[in-house]
Amino acid sequence: MTSTLPVTTDSFVHVARPARGVDTTLLLLHGTGGDERDLLPLGEQLLPGAALLSPRGNVSERGMPRFFRRHAEGVLDQKDLALRTTELATWLPLALEAHALPTGRVIATGFSNGANIAASQLLRGLPGLHGAVLLSPMLPFEPDVPPALPGVRVFIGAGRNDPLVPVPQVERLAALLQSAGADVTVHWTAGGHGITPDEFEAARAWMAGWVD
Template structure:
């Protein structure tokens, strides 16, 4: 997968797995990653799917309707890529925290839904429920930050609450942060995510 790896100054700090939104690239969230944890190594990945020329992490059938078969395949692809990247760049595979926005947050959620111990934690900006009606692995105590818009037209408050409930029921420690700027990732949301990260890691 096309990606950027930046070695951090503190090998003890978790590695940040950066996952962009639809139409983004591996460059998009570098500033956010450095703001959240300046000392961390960064693995920023570009999605392998194109939708009208725009990179995504998995296909969708319509706005808000995921191609589940492709989602499962692409989640496995990303999971295996992080495994191989940890060997290539010699970082601790069990110390990876995902930071995703929109489509990137959805694939990060999908990692949590499909693979036990895939992540040490996750910052999900404006995520949706990746799949419903499936058994989620035990996420006992796993810290998750969800940034959401109370007036988000793409990811409704109900969708956010549903995801939060599913993660909590699987044992995750979820912190919900609400804004009123639609689907936008704001500075205040990013600052809250950074404060949450400092508190948890």
């Protein structure tokens, strides 16, 4: 796998915390305006004892960190999305090795913009992820060539009243992942673009059922 961006372990400002008895790494991917510490509390509660690897997005939108550029709300810069997805996927194994984090089960856990770049990595068939928790994701793009995702597990949490992401987009994302061979669980809430308590509890139960 190659990238037009030079990638080293320092390519992302990040926080890494070692595993404490759970042979799993959660790759925590914040939403727009978040940073490398934003999802640490969520990761700690989602799977206690797992290693945490949390990078800060390298793109700034009016001073707000993001993982890739967009032209407007819901209109993604597809060239930058492809570039930044490859950058993140290339960086991931370097960071795991540098911090001696578990590599056998790496689960991306992202909210909004972070969920979208995780979905982009899966839809491109780039290696490194064994599963994902996608919270308030959109469909980042339609792949020309369907990826092969056998053995990959995905939890999607979405709100039926999300003003930013229409329900059919989430359904299309789930269908694409399923057609690629992934085991997909979709949890709907009556909420909007955010993480509700019942959504979090559903994701935690999904995670525990897999890891146990």
